[in-house]
Amino acid sequence: MKTSFRQRNKGFHKAAAIFAVGIILLAVLEFSSESFRSGARDLFAPILYFSSKIRNFFEDFGGNKIIELEAENAKLLVENSLLKTSISDFAKSSSLVLSQAPSIPYDTLLIKLDSVGTAKIGTKIIAYGGIYLGQISEIGEESAVVKLISYPMSETEAWLERSGLNIILVGESGYNLKFSVPKDISVEVGDRILSNTGPQFLIGEVESVNEKPTNPLKEVRLRFPFNFKNLRYVELID
Numbered sequence: 001m002k003t004s005f006r007q008r009n010k011g012f013h014k015a016a017a018i019f020a021v022g023i024i025l026l027a028v029l030e031f032s033s034e035s036f037r038s039g040a041r042d043l044f045a046p047i048l049y050f051s052s053k054i055r056n057f058f059e060d061f062g063g064n065k066i067i068e069l070e071a072e073n074a075k076l077l078v079e080n081s082l083l084k085t086s087i088s089d090f091a092k093s094s095s096l097v098l099s100q101a102p103s104i105p106y107d108t109l110l111i112k113l114d115s116v117g118t119a120k121i122g123t124k125i126i127a128y129g130g131i132y133l134g135q136i137s138e139i140g141e142e143s144a145v146v147k148l149i150s151y152p153m154s155e156t157e158a159w160l161e162r163s164g165l166n167i168i169l170v171g172e173s174g175y176n177l178k179f180s181v182p183k184d185i186s187v188e189v190g191d192r193i194l195s196n197t198g199p200q201f202l203i204g205e206v207e208s209v210n211e212k213p214t215n216p217l218k219e220v221r222l223r224f225p226f227n228f229k230n231l232r233y234v235e236l237i238d
Contacts (some may be wrong), residue, residue, distance in 0.1 A: 001134055004086065009031065012222045017187070021173075024191070025122070031226045039044070048182055052184065055162065060237040069204050070204065078142060087217065088221055092235055092236065092237055092238075093118055093235070093236050094112065094233050094234070094235055094236075095111040095112055095115070095119075095144075095233065095234055095235070095236055096111065096112040096116075096232070096233055097109055097110070097231055097233065097234060098111060098112050098143060099113075100228060100231070101143075106151075106152070106173050106174070107147070107148040107151040107152065107171060107174070107175065107230075108137075108145055108146060108148060108151065109125075109133070109145070109146040109148065109149055109234065110143055110144075110145055110146075110189060111117070111125075111141055111143060111144055111145075111146055111234060112142065112143055113139070113140075113141075113142055113144055114132055117237065118138050119136050119137075119139060119140060119144050119236050120139065121136055121137065121138075121159070122135050122136065123135060123136045123144075123236050123237070123238060124236070124237040124238075125146045125234050125235070125236060125237070126201055126234065126235045126237060127226065127231060127233075127234050127235070128226065129235070130193040130195065130201050130202055131201060131203070131204075131224065131225065131226070132149070132201035132202065132203050133146065133148055133149065133224070134146055134147050134148040134149045134150075134151070134177050136236075146234070147175065148171070148175070149169060149171060149222070150171040150173065150175045150177050151171045151173070152172065152173040153170065153171060154170070154171040155168050155169070155170055155171075156168070156169045156171075156195075156196075157169075157196040158179070158194065158195060158196050159192050159193070159194040159196050159200070159204055160179075160181070160186070160191065160193060161189065161191065161192045161194055162184075162186060162191045162192075163181075163185055163186060163187070165181065166196065167179045167181065167193075169193070169203070170221070175223055175228055176221065176222075176223055177204070177221070177222050177223070178220060178221045178222070179219075179220050180217040180218065180220070181217065181218060181220065182216060182217060182218075183200055183211060183216060183217065183218050185218075186224055187206060187209050187218070187220050188206065188209070189204060189206050189207065189208065189209065190205050192204075192205055193206070193222055199237075202225070203222070203224070204222040204223055204224050204225050205222060205225060206220055206221070206222050207221050207222050207223055208220070208221045
């Protein structure tokens with residue numbers, strides 16, 4: 001009987017000891033995990049702060065620099081178009097863009113005239129140093145209306161550089177243009193379209209070429225190579 005009692009007593013003490021050790025281990029683990037989480041937060045906090053700063057910087061950079069970058073891209077496109085004709089011999093002046101669609105009729109610009117006599121009906125308008133937009137169609141005391149070549153149903157003579165071919169651009173509104181050529185004429189996406197003016201300017205690049213089996217002509221579409229929403233100034237060429 002005594003031996004049996006002692007064995008049960010030892011078993012009870014062992015169970016109690018194991019239970020106590022388990023409680024201690026859980027407390028240590030909880031403390032350790034909390035310490036680990038706290039330490040991890042302390043460790044990664046500077047990294048997260050730095051990464052958020054980088055993200056905010058690039059967001060601000062994108063918002064503030066997009067207009068400058070687009071202007072640079074447009075100028076590079078003009079330079080890379082291999083248009084060697086200089087416009088230095090032509091009278092040229094800059095004008096602020098006051099308004100554009102939808103504030104006024106689509107595919108027109110309202111520009112500021114700094115002085116009387118700086119422009120007349122038919123004065124050519126370019127952007128970014130060499131992208132042809134259209135001509136002045138109306139003149140007021142301090143402003144003028146520019147009718148873009150993409151004005152609905154307007155027709156403008158132009159030059160398909162790849163084929164050395166005269167084409168007629170038709171305005172489709174929304175700064176879109178199109179023209180048609182026979183199917184045997186080679187036209188590819190990215191081909192440059194130049195103005196048929198003196199001097200000659202870049203208009204844009206081919207965006208798509210559409211053919212139908214029943215139509216002997218293929219339809220070619222292009223757009224101006226920049227976003228009009230970011231256009232702030234234009235140049236007047238006499």
